[in-house]
Amino acid sequence: MKGKTFPAVLVKLVSTKEGKGLIANAMREYFAQWAGKNVFKRAIALLLLQCIKPFVKARKKDRTMHDVLHDESWWDDVSNSILEVIATHDLSIIKECSNAIAQHAPQVVDAVARDIWEYPAKVLMILGCIPSFTNCIIRSANNVLKPLNEQAPDLLADVILALIKELDAKTLGCTANQVLEIIRKFDTGDELIKESVSSPFEIAVRDIMANVFSYDGVDKQKVYQRLLSLKNKIHNGIFEAAYNNPETLASVMHFVMLNKLQNIALARKYLQEYSSQRPDDLPVEEIAQLLNTVLHYLTFLHDTHPDILTSLVNRFSHSIDTAVIEEFLHTADDCFVTLQPVLVKLFPFVLTCWTRLLQEEDEAMQEARKAFARALLKDVEVGNA
Numbered sequence: 001m002k003g004k005t006f007p008a009v010l011v012k013l014v015s016t017k018e019g020k021g022l023i024a025n026a027m028r029e030y031f032a033q034w035a036g037k038n039v040f041k042r043a044i045a046l047l048l049l050q051c052i053k054p055f056v057k058a059r060k061k062d063r064t065m066h067d068v069l070h071d072e073s074w075w076d077d078v079s080n081s082i083l084e085v086i087a088t089h090d091l092s093i094i095k096e097c098s099n100a101i102a103q104h105a106p107q108v109v110d111a112v113a114r115d116i117w118e119y120p121a122k123v124l125m126i127l128g129c130i131p132s133f134t135n136c137i138i139r140s141a142n143n144v145l146k147p148l149n150e151q152a153p154d155l156l157a158d159v160i161l162a163l164i165k166e167l168d169a170k171t172l173g174c175t176a177n178q179v180l181e182i183i184r185k186f187d188t189g190d191e192l193i194k195e196s197v198s199s200p201f202e203i204a205v206r207d208i209m210a211n212v213f214s215y216d217g218v219d220k221q222k223v224y225q226r227l228l229s230l231k232n233k234i235h236n237g238i239f240e241a242a243y244n245n246p247e248t249l250a251s252v253m254h255f256v257m258l259n260k261l262q263n264i265a266l267a268r269k270y271l272q273e274y275s276s277q278r279p280d281d282l283p284v285e286e287i288a289q290l291l292n293t294v295l296h297y298l299t300f301l302h303d304t305h306p307d308i309l310t311s312l313v314n315r316f317s318h319s320i321d322t323a324v325i326e327e328f329l330h331t332a333d334d335c336f337v338t339l340q341p342v343l344v345k346l347f348p349f350v351l352t353c354w355t356r357l358l359q360e361e362d363e364a365m366q367e368a369r370k371a372f373a374r375a376l377l378k379d380v381e382v383g384n385a
Contacts, residue, residue: 006081012074018065022055034109102168 026197031045068074116123148156148305190199198206301309317345358369 006085009074009081011075012077013065013068015062016065016068017062020056020058024053027052072193166250 014023028049031049035041035045116126151159186201190201194200243249298309298312301312357365358372
């Protein structure tokens with residue numbers, strides 16, 4: 001499509017009934033400011049307004065803004081006119097405008113946000129526009145990201161890092177605090193209004209990710225791996241930023257620990273379903289490293305806060321399902337050789353605990369004592385022979 005410049009597209013929009021009304025009000029305000037208290041200028045302004053009035057007067061045959069905004073041909077003209085502007089104009093002014101908006105727009109938003117609550121009905125109407133704008137951004141981002149994904153990884157990383165470095169880190173930190181507080185309140189409210197095991201937010205995430213994973217072009221495992229990789233990089237950046245601030249570092253570590261424990265609870269929840277498949281890629285190395293870290297932490301607690309350790313061990317032991325342990329031990333005989341390096345270190349401790357358990361009087365322990373005695377007697381007989 002050719003011949004549709006950007007001004008021509010805008011004229012089509014402002015020629016609507018609502019557009020003409022906006023222009024008329026703007027012209028009246030402009031001439032009022034221009035004339036001020038000067039009688040001669042005010043007379044000229046009144047004359048000019050009378051001359052302009054026929055051009056900005058709304059008529060019955062004029063289209064409404066609703067008609068134009070829902071006209072597919074107008075949107076085609078918009079896309080072509082934007083391409084024409086990009087091809088034929090110097091866009092350096094856009095950077096200057098964006099810098100000016102970034103500097104002054106927050107003041108405007110702050111002033112509006114403070115007083116807008118005098119009109120609660122209109123606030124709800126404005127907030128109701130957020131999903132529409134969000135959907136617009138998502139759809140537009142989808143079209144922008146497709147050609148962006150065709151670029152080389154190093155070039156893509158350079159572009160994104162250059163954009164990140166230009167962000168106002170201090171203001172972003174304040175915004176992050178506000179967002180985190182909103183998330184905290186949202187999470188609390190989400191738990192309060194849930195009517196089933198899953199909260200409304202979990203259901204929404206489930207529906208969104210179901211649509212994502214239903215797309216054939218998505219490698220489901222890689223999607224989750226990349227999300228976890230980015231999450232770990234964010235955590236590393238947070239730790240490095242908080243390293244020289246002990247109070248902040250303690251808070252961050254507490255939050256990360258709680259987050260990891262929640263992840264463990266989530267993993268435990270879905271491991272039951274996962275066990276029905278062949279878990280060749282189960283991250284046993286990470287589980288072992290987690291066990292190492294937990295044992296190191298428990299040793300530290302024993303040295304510094306033995307009362308806390310006693311409480312934790314007591315809660316842990318009462319949460320263990322002994323039937324599951326018994327079932328595992330009956331089916332894990334073939335793992336003995338593989339686990340031997342671990343058992344060599346663990347067995348002396350277990351043997352010490354075993355001598356204490358020998359004093360128990362329940363039926364299972366009596367049978368265990370007899371078996372243990374038979375094993376010892378057999379060793380004695382072999383030694384005598």
